[in-house]
Amino acid sequence: MASKVTAPRVSLRPLRVRGYRLLVIGQGTSEFGNAFQVVALPLLVYSFGGGPRQLSLVVAAYGGARLLATPLGGMLADRWGAWRVMLGADLGRLAATAALALAAATHRADTPLVTAIGCLTGLGAGLFLPASWAVTPRLLPAEDLQQGNALSRMVTFTTGLAGPGAAGLLVAWLSPSPALVVDALTFAVSAVTLLMIGRGSFAAPAQNVAERAGVPRNFRALLRESRLLRGVLAVTTVANLTMGGMTRVALPTLATHDFAAGAVGLGALLAAFTGGALLGALLVAGLPDLRSPGRTALSCGLLMGLAVSLVPFTGLPGALAALALAGAASTVTNVLIVTGIQHGTPPGLLARVMAAVTFCGLAVFPLSVLAVGAAVAAFGPRGVFLATGLSLLTAFGYAFTRRELREL
Structure with missing residues (x-):
């Protein structure tokens, strides 16, 4: 008799852990908001007379700051704790993105200002990334870690599919400024979820003497x-x-x-x-x-x-x-x-x-x-x-x- 082949079934067991569930909500919301900045930023640059050269400068400033900040983010997260680094990065990006939205709404945005804010948001992203990769093992038991990583990726890719379309509609209907406000609000949601989880949930697992x-x-x-x-x-x-x-x-x-x-x-x-x-x-x-x-x-x-x-x-x-x-x-x-x-x-x-x-x-x-x-x-x-x-x-x-x- 032929053996029965069963299709893989996605386990939602990691979502039973409150801290992990809140982390996924916060990071998924933030990832959704990132699409709004990606769509709004080129149109903002073009709105004040900039062109491809100015846009490439802004994008390069963001990417360069993110790259340089990534090793620092890893060192700070291991020394001070991932919770503090992630929360600080979210609050910093919230402030920077809100300032950019205000500049766009009041027609005061120009290449130097947008480039400087791009550096700040890139710095926040670089600090956040290694800390975010390090927290899942501190929230989930070892046997749920693969599923937890996969579920996080599912949320990221789902928002990656949905975000650009929604952002494009909002920018086309209104202007870049409201889209940047949405992006700022998603950083606020991520920060709130971190506060709800609490610093204690991110404590590193204890090691026994032999392991140390x-x-x-x-x-x-x-x-x-x-x-x-x-x-x-x-x-x-x-x-x-x-x-x-x-x-x-x-x-x-x-x-x-x-x-x-x-x-x-x-x-x-x-x-x-x-x-x-x-x-x-x-x-x-x-x-x-x-x-x-x-x-x-x-x-x-x-x-x-x-x-x-x-x-x-x-x-x-x-x-x-x-x-x-x-x-x-x-x-x-x-x-x-x-x-x-x-x-x-x-x-x-x-x-x-x-x-x-x-x-x-x-x-x-x-x-x-x-x-x-x-x-x-x-x-x-x-x-x-x-x-x-x-x-x-x-x-x-x-x-x-x-x-x-x-x-x-």
């Missing part, structure tokens, strides 16, 4: 001793070498020129990746008892590289399917690797470790955009997708040769 004796004293010692951490940082860097440029430069060029699909086609391609990422989160949330999460994560990384390589050669329908597959594989890989890092890192160093992983993913972005821009101008976008697929296949192929990564 074997724990590296600082991040440098951990990096020196942990082949797993060194491997994850190397894979993260190589996998992201051209990913940012592919998404921001090559994909828009492919959609508008090679596919002749215009803005609608570009939106569909981006939505396909996000929709696939959401499905990937559903899948990994329904498979909490994987026999080999490390091998599964690395296999999905290889699948993502193959899918990305096919995007420009299958027409628009094939590209939509390939990006959806890449999005799903990306989420499974990220959730399983992050969960493995959370399980294997001493609690007192977790925020710094997540800051290092985040930094490696973000640090190559500016170079990626510049290099891909030059490559697309000279040769067209197709080679960029092949190069991105090759970098992913190289990164995860190397990871398969490392026992500590296979057995994550």
Whole structure:
């Protein structure tokens, strides 16, 4: 008799934990608000006579400040506590975004002001990111951690699908200023949920004497001793070498020129990746008892590289399917690797470790955009997708040769 195959079922057990439930609500609301700033900011810059150069300056200021603040966020979260860092970052971004909304409403916004506020919001994002990655293990039992990470990703991708459309309607109906007010209010919601959780819920789990004796004293010692951490940082860097440029430069060029699909086609391609990422989160949330999460994560990384390589050669329908597959594989890989890092890192160093992983993913972005821009101008976008697929296949192929990564 054939064995019965059951589809994965998403467990909502992590949502029974009050602190985690509030954290997901707060971060999901904040992520929804981010779309309003992404949509409103270009129109605000254009409204006071700015152009692409001024907009790129504002975006670069945000990205540069976020990158520089990320290691600081990890150090502060481990030293002072993730709760304090996250709350301070939310309140700071609330104030900065509210000031930007006021400047937009009173027609006093200009490039220097918007750039300065972009730096402040980028600083807040950089401080917040590593702390937010470090808190889930302090709110959930170890057996629920993978599902908790997956549910958080589900909320993020759901708001990523819903946010831009709502923001676009609001900006088109009114102006950038109300959209920025919405963004500021979502930071307020995130701060309130943190206050409701309370600082005590974010306390690091206690370690017994034996564990303390074997724990590296600082991040440098951990990096020196942990082949797993060194491997994850190397894979993260190589996998992201051209990913940012592919998404921001090559994909828009492919959609508008090679596919002749215009803005609608570009939106569909981006939505396909996000929709696939959401499905990937559903899948990994329904498979909490994987026999080999490390091998599964690395296999999905290889699948993502193959899918990305096919995007420009299958027409628009094939590209939509390939990006959806890449999005799903990306989420499974990220959730399983992050969960493995959370399980294997001493609690007192977790925020710094997540800051290092985040930094490696973000640090190559500016170079990626510049290099891909030059490559697309000279040769067209197709080679960029092949190069991105090759970098992913190289990164995860190397990871398969490392026992500590296979057995994550």
